[in-house]
Amino acid sequence: MKRAVVIVAGGTGRRMGGEIPKQYQELEGKPIIIRTLEQFNRFDPNMVVVVVLAHEHRQIWDAMANAHADTSRIELAAGGVTRFHSVKNGIQLIEDDVVVGIHDAVRPFVSLETLERCYSTAYRTGSAIPVIDVDESVRMVTGDGSSVHMDRSTLKRVQTPQVFRSELIREAFKHTEDHSFTDDASVFESHFGKVTLVEGNRQNIKITTPTDIQLASLFNRSAE
Numbered sequence: 001m002k003r004a005v006v007i008v009a010g011g012t013g014r015r016m017g018g019e020i021p022k023q024y025q026e027l028e029g030k031p032i033i034i035r036t037l038e039q040f041n042r043f044d045p046n047m048v049v050v051v052v053l054a055h056e057h058r059q060i061w062d063a064m065a066n067a068h069a070d071t072s073r074i075e076l077a078a079g080g081v082t083r084f085h086s087v088k089n090g091i092q093l094i095e096d097d098v099v100v101g102i103h104d105a106v107r108p109f110v111s112l113e114t115l116e117r118c119y120s121t122a123y124r125t126g127s128a129i130p131v132i133d134v135d136e137s138v139r140m141v142t143g144d145g146s147s148v149h150m151d152r153s154t155l156k157r158v159q160t161p162q163v164f165r166s167e168l169i170r171e172a173f174k175h176t177e178d179h180s181f182t183d184d185a186s187v188f189e190s191h192f193g194k195v196t197l198v199e200g201n202r203q204n205i206k207i208t209t210p211t212d213i214q215l216a217s218l219f220n221r222s223a224e
């Protein structure tokens with residue numbers, strides 16, 4: 001099985017604050033995106049890696065890449081107006097007959113076990129989406145402003161990488177006209193139907209706020 005990953009790093013990270021986007025900010029002395037890339041390299045050192053980044057972030061990336069030798073094999077793709085367009089640009093660089101994951105740059109704690117489940121399942125079924133159980137009560141707000149209780153046992157929290165056979169996900173993006181999708185599984189589902197769910201890991205948080213950085217620091221220290 002030939003593997004690839006498209007790292008989506010085009011966001012501005014307004015909720016995090018700071019002078020540079022969140023994916024380039026340091027976590028325990030190392031940029032978050034570098035920690036994410038290193039985890040995929042641990043899983044498969046031969047993996048094809050594409051990073052999608054905004055044009056205005058290129059100087060930040062170049063300065064950071066010069067300080068980290070493990071970025072030398074990485075291909076770059078241009079970020080788009082939306083996440084949909086960014087992912088579409090990234091997967092165009094992946095050839096057929098490859099199992100490709102699409103992953104948020106700010107999720108450095110995806111476990112090797114989760115990666116193995118995602119890639120091996122997608123190889124067999126065409127898709128694999130890591131999810132975890134919802135462990136809090138959930139209510140849905142209705143159109144009139146009231147709310148209704150929902151059975152949390154029927155709900156899952158979706159993570160990345162969302163993994164697919166490369167030719168299938170490219171076809172789904174090619175034939176999808178709704179560019180408002182923020183979830184790659186939804187694009188796949190709109191064209192092919194059912195997606196396959198696999199178990200994720202709770203440490204695989206998306207770092208979007210200063211509080212997340214504090215939690216991520218704890219995860220990082222416990223792993224050392």
